[in-house]
Amino acid sequence: xxxxxxxxxxxxxxxxxxxxxxxxxxxxxxxxxxxxxxxxxxxxxxxxxxxxxxxxxxxxxxxxxxxxxxxxxxxxxxxxxxxxxxxxxxxxxxxxxxxxxxxxxxx
Amino acid sequence: xxxxxxxxxxxxxxxxxxxxxxxxxxxxxxxxxxxxxxxxxxxxxxxxxxxxxxxxxxxxxxxxxxxxxxxxxxxxxxxxxxxxxxxxxxxxxxxxxxxxxxxxxxxxxxxxxxxxxxxxxxxxxxxxxxxxxxxxxxxxxxxxxxxxxxxxxxx
Numbered sequence: 001x002x003x004x005x006x007x008x009x010x011x012x013x014x015x016x017x018x019x020x021x022x023x024x025x026x027x028x029x030x031x032x033x034x035x036x037x038x039x040x041x042x043x044x045x046x047x048x049x050x051x052x053x054x055x056x057x058x059x060x061x062x063x064x065x066x067x068x069x070x071x072x073x074x075x076x077x078x079x080x081x082x083x084x085x086x087x088x089x090x091x092x093x094x095x096x097x098x099x100x101x102x103x104x105x106x107x
Numbered sequence: 108x109x110x111x112x113x114x115x116x117x118x119x120x121x122x123x124x125x126x127x128x129x130x131x132x133x134x135x136x137x138x139x140x141x142x143x144x145x146x147x148x149x150x151x152x153x154x155x156x157x158x159x160x161x162x163x164x165x166x167x168x169x170x171x172x173x174x175x176x177x178x179x180x181x182x183x184x185x186x187x188x189x190x191x192x193x194x195x196x197x198x199x200x201x202x203x204x205x206x207x208x209x210x211x212x213x214x215x216x217x218x219x220x221x222x223x224x225x226x227x228x229x230x231x232x233x234x235x236x237x238x239x240x241x242x243x244x245x246x247x248x249x250x251x252x253x254x255x256x257x258x259x260x261x262x
Binding site for chain 1: 128133
């Protein structure tokens with residue numbers, strides 16, 4: 001449960017979700033992760049610490065760099081996101097049902 | 108009742124199916140006429156589509172812009188490759204947030220199903236990593252909606 005809570009609060013932040021989306025493309029360094037955001041490297045590092053603490057990313061040492069990658073827990077998380085995407089799409093199609101019903105009435 | 112299915116297929120595909128209680132012609136029109144698209148293709152609660160360009164002809168442009176009314180937004184651009192009125196649409200699209208994502212090739216078919224329509228949307232991404240990134244980006248918006256709803260239940 002503790003881990004679930006940690007992962008939930010880690011994912012409550014849009015920057016951290018965007019970082020995970022970027023890592024879904026493959027391993028990246030702090031500098032590469034900071035590039036698309038208007039944020040300093042220390043700010044990104046703080047987000048990475050939260051993600052690492054929640055078990056969503058792992059980091060390895062390569063010289064002076066510490067590249068990040070998705071942890072298996074994040075891959076599971078991504079499966080759950082699939083469920084949320086399904087929900088968002090479903091909401092669109094439920095609205096489309098109403099649009100189609102209205103088109104029928106107009107005829 | 109869950110009418111929609113969404114699943115990944117192979118390394119590069121995502122397939123969505125949904126049944127509608129209307130003829131293929133109506134469902135096709137709701138996918139190609141801007142005034143109709145703006146009523147349903149909205150995503151999370153509170154979002155609108157102030158700009159909707161959909162030139163339903165081969166080579167025609169697609170541009171959808173979404174806004175949450177509070178300064179946040181993103182847009183999709185695309186081009187039609189092939190259209191068979193009331194039965195098949197083929198187009199490519201990419202999301203801009205603001206950097207453009209790799210092209211998503213989408214084939215949408217509308218098949219008569221009893222008195223209604225079975226819609227099948229088959230997306231093809233350039234590679235497995237891009238598919239994962241696309242799904243997680245889409246999920247990012249789904250999650251945003253669920254967090255917004257969560258917040259509103261606390262107010």
